[in-house]
Amino acid sequence: MKNIVVIGAGTMGNGIAHVFAMKGYKVQLVDIAEAALERAMATIGKNLDRMVRKEKISETDKANTLANIATSTNLKTAASDADLIVEAATENIDLKLKIFAQMDEVAPAGAILATNTSSISITKIAAVTKRPDKVIGMHFMNPVPVMKLVEVIRGYATSNEVTKTIMGMSKKLGKVPVEVNDYPGFVANRILMPMINEAIITLHEGVAGVEEIDTVMKLGMAHPMGPLQLADFIGLDVCLSILNVLYDGFGNSKYAPCPLLVNMVTAGKLGRKSGEGFYVYTPGSKDVVIADTFKK
16 A cells, blocks of 8 residues: 545644655645645644654655655545545534545545544444445544554444554554544543543533643643643534534433533634633644633
């Protein structure tokens, strides 16, 4: 497998393209917006520059990585000789089903179709294709160039051969793949999102403030980042979407999103990407300006 197509030039998509290209794969990064592709390539360049400064790679490695990535707004052309297509679009079920139907139509018969979804059913996504045995979840963690874990999720019909191929490819990327089965939230978000939701409920009920909750989890539980700051980093809209998948999938009230989270997303307070969530951020940066927006 040599030719990789990545659909979606956002944070996850450009990170996935980055790691494949660094390992010598030819990558086509696809997005409907040319501006998004330009931003993605600029981000990849900055991330590679940071790795050069830290002496993790050479200038030659950086040049070779960038040379391995081409961009396109035409999925049909980009996918014509693809061995693997990785979808990394927004966590929206209708959008993903639409993209997978298109991928199935334009990709070679032998191509594997993977999704970077963090919670949506692989089986449901595979059902819109004529190759459900070749559809699999490949859930990278953010930031992709840094984080080692890849959840490899088998749908109901995913073949053993495809699973073995993706597990092996993930290892070639320098990642640690973990095989899991197709249930809402898989492993990572089935455990993480209820914790984040409980932190929001704790804030909502006035038990403690934002900084206090995050400090308890960082110092008491040795978490590198508190749950509320992590929610901002992930995106509050993404957290809400995943919680809704869990709630709908299991029908259990313990997964019901906190009303505060719902209100914040409705108000457009999405975390770092919108500039404000539980914290306020410098525009276009992860730097915190106001540590706790509930104390403004």
